[in-house]
Amino acid sequence: MNIHPNKKNRFKISLLNKKEFTITCELVPGRGSGSKAQDKLLAFAEKAALRKQIQALSITENAGGHPALSPDVLGREIIRLGIDPLVHLTCKDRNRNQLESRLFAHGREGIHNLLVMGGDYPRYGFKGFAKPVFDLDTVQLIKMVDEITKGFEIEKNAPGGGVKLSPIPFFKGCVISPFKKLEAELMTQYFKLHKKVVAGADFVITQVGFDARKFDEVIRYMRQNGLNVPILGNVYIPSKAVVSVMHQGLVPGCVVTDKLMLMYEEESRLPDKGKKNRLIRAAGLLAILRGLGFDGVHIGGSGLTCEDIEFVLEKGEKFYPDWRQLAREFSFPQENGFYYYEPDHKTGLNTDVPTDRHKSIPERSAGYRFNRQVHKMVFDEKGWLYRPARTIFRKISGTSLEKLFTQFEYLIKFIGFECRMCGDCTLSETAFLCPQSQCAKYLLNGPCGGSRNGWCEVYPFVRRCIYVRAYERLKSFGEEERLRDNIVLPVDWSLNRKSSWINYFSA
Ligand code: SF4
16 A cells, blocks of 8 residues: 555646646755754755645755765655655666665655656765666666556566556656757767657656757757657756856766856855856746746755745746847857757747758768678678578577687677677667777666766766767768667676677577
8 A cells, every 4th residue: 555645746737737837946965864954955845845836856866976865765754744756766876676676665655756867977985986786777767667657567487477566656757968069969868868758758857057049959859859748947056166066077967168157256256156146047047948838947056945946936937028038148058069950040049940960971980880781691680691690509509619609709799899798789789889898887778968078977088978989880871860769678687698699599
């Protein structure tokens, strides 16, 4: 039995009601279990519950990759205060079984609103950096939540298998990061968004950003491409300290340009250190997002009080009639950044005409051309070596030759692709770049939100994001949309250190 069986999900009702503009606020629980900051956070929740302007409080999970109080605990306390929590569920610290078990716990506790994300790469922890898990990626986790929402069918061969569990009414969202500089970074974000929606995402929240034209781009893209789920725009109100960390590129996925940084520096000399200006700017963005057709806003920022939120909401209402003018001013674009649409010079936003991406085609690399050709010949059912290869590999399977053959395969693939021998090879899905060795988060269905100027968030200026490279390789053959269309299943770890070629042909 559910602890809160009859409770109405006000957040869901509001977000699905086209006439309502939904407000959520983000809370960041710190480390420890009884800190003053956590008391403040609950006091905020109590006031928010009484004032009824906010439909859900979103609670981060180990934000920045640091350990913190679990959002589940705060979620339960917030429910008791009478406001819906929106609990973050991330892939970074738990494997698929632990995630499933957490979802069952959420079902019992009545925590139904989830924001599903990959999560920040784990950093400082007990006696050193934590080991990143990322057993599932966001698309796969959304799929899991979706199946549990509909009533999970346990596989027939698993213990207790063949049974359908009772549905749990999860309402699950995902994140999109349109604030990217390179075409390859932006397009792979949009391609991944398609997969998230197909996998079952019920709503979308944007990453933190400061460019009205990008906000316009994401909502235009979703409408034009049939991604018909509600979207909340992120209204983030950073302090000067936070904005300066973002400006240095130290917060994955958050871009602060020189122009915005300069504005913050000037404002910090004011008697209130620029706080009022920051709140007014946030109110302006809220009005713009409403004008653009967003279904609501997700407000976050350091040290915000309920009164600050109230100020932003009231001013946002006042500013709303002038949102078009404000949109022209809320413009802190990245230099030479790629936009999906051609600009509309009248409004400062976008036209409905996509930018011609095919004006520049990356050069085809000899290595990729070779691997692509070999793959087609051997692993494609229509390839002329497919049948002979299948016969040989099946014959080797289970014999004394299998071990030797597996080592041979490993040697070839280690030299060619830095293979980690997971045995469930997905090389052909990522243009022959191995996600197990070349993506810090082992992602199989598209990039995380953290890349910056094409570099991996974990190894900036050392490694380019695997999905930027995969996009360029695929685009050189006009096949980049493959990154949008195929949802890749999680790795089956029972195949670890076995021959993926034999596994493939024996399936
Ligand atoms: S390679 Fe790309 S997707 Fe993987 S962790 Fe780095 S930035 Fe994220």
